[in-house]
Amino acid sequence: MLTSRDLGPPSGGRRPHAPLLGALLGALLGAQFALPHAVRAQGSEQPEVFLEIHKRDAFRVPLVIEDFADAEVSAAWGERALMPDGQRVEDVLGQDLMLTDAFVVARERAGGGADPGLRTDMEGDLVDRAIQARIVGRLTLRGADVWLAAELRDEGSGTRILAEEYRLSAPEEPRRLDRWGLHRLTDAVLRHLIGTPGCAATRIACVRASGAHKELFLIDWDGRQAEPLTELGSIIVCPAWHPARPELAFVSYHRGMPALLRMNLEDRSVYTLSDGGTPGAVAYARDGARIAFSSTREGNAELYVARHDGSHARRVTYHDGIDTAPSWSPRGDRIVFTSDRCGNPQLFLIDADGSDLQQLTFWGRWNDSPDWSPLSDRIVHVCRIDGEFELALIDASGFGWRRLTVGGGCEDPSWAPDGRHIVFARMQNGARSLWIVDSETGRLRRLTAARSQTYNPAWSSPLPERIRASGSDGG
């Protein structure tokens, strides 16, 4: 069976005659090099490589959540504190933890009682491995607000791994419990048990089309708390988050000509990053100090690198082709982008100063819309396979090309800060909606409703507070 190392072009440094070399090697390597097409040529609807990706991940860590102690709040409210939809707090926490695709979660009454051998998880499946950690909690009151004092304990030794308090009451509405505190707890559990950043306490910015207008929306990672961010009565697209500040950049037509702008989400002040010519989306470097963007300000779509406020812009590409869609490496030294300089869109790599240009993709007729993982050298992109637009992954080394979706219609992938999940838009039956895919298992989750006309998503870094259209939740 072909392994991931067999996919992709040969390794190496600069390839000045890349397309010709690629064709020669393609002829030599035959079926292996033409793998994206050979995958379908196997004749089955679900190629072998793809089934492997989609098989249920065996490496989710089993957790148990005990019923939370609620005496204090029950006494004060006269009833048990529940989420607005009537669910128990610990059940919603369990659902949040399951969404990470890193855990299986079982529930337990306080004080135990269940036979560990017959434990089932919250999805109804048998938990066939030993529980690794336990979450216990107590709902308390601080003034009128409900707080959750939660502990994460290693199951074998009983050692306390994490002890933290999270506010559950919504701001200015103490009686309404909000999920944000649970999202932050989910991220903390992931950080402590798996060692990766989480993506639950985040916001996903996207575009929503309504008639001729396109405005920005914000959504939580579980699809809730959706609210409009702009109401400019115009076309606003290409949102991009600053990695460390409450700031969102976007392309807007509300001034007439399109401009690349950035908005401070606390006071909603807006500043220009680039105007003159047609801009593309901005990409912030992970250190937040530099940006890369595409602009036709000099007559052709070229890449520019500038300071985070758009000043000191320096041109980086010099070719008649369209150069666009940049994305930074996690270390901030390389940029992946799309260029059609070889005839149709392919992915290229370049240093931030414009040196060491390398072609990354060679095969197929269309490779575009790259996004570089925040934690590794994996790059997700859109690949046109048999006329359909699918998501695929490739390593910055050029190896490890792997298709991620079937069904076509995929656009605008954006990595979550956990370096594992990817949010993207899918066009189906004439309508666009947002989906999240787990890059490790291929598991898909719908984020917005089928006819919501939402697309062009961007996933924020973990946030201390939920950012709202009128600032953050505060407190």
Next chain:
Amino acid sequence: MRTRRIGFWIVMLAALAVLASCSRKPEPEEIVPPPGSDRPAGDSGELSGAPRTDVAVEAEPVEVGAERLEDVFFAFDKYTLDATARSALMRNAEFLIAHPDARILVEGHADERGTREYNLALGDRRARAVRDFLARYGVEAEQIQIISYGEERPFALGQGEEVWSRNRRAHFVIE
């Protein structure tokens, strides 16, 4: 002694000047108000409601002066002008030369396939190709402005080549 005191004040004033310049934030170009304050705070739902999509054709293709200025169309992922496009542009050029006071905006559009950013650049290419053709034909540069809408303002909604081909265009607007 006096020199040292003067030196002291020079340093103090210089420090104040530096502090003043460091603390000055850039003036915002505009403050964008949050959307409708009458909207209830909190959960606006899961974006389950379908927004208005009953607009059959967005940005109505009002063929302003259609008999005088014709739109031109492009092949997929191309910004080259075919014979039909060139004939139409020659007729447009004749009109513009005959009306040197006329001002036009050439909009570059792309169909929905491909990616958003690439289509913004492609629309830009198409608008420039049209402007360059008109300029070479003798139309004054100041008569023509260009803008790209990429795939953001389609003329026809839906899928299929019949719809897509109508959206791959350079659209003329008389200002």
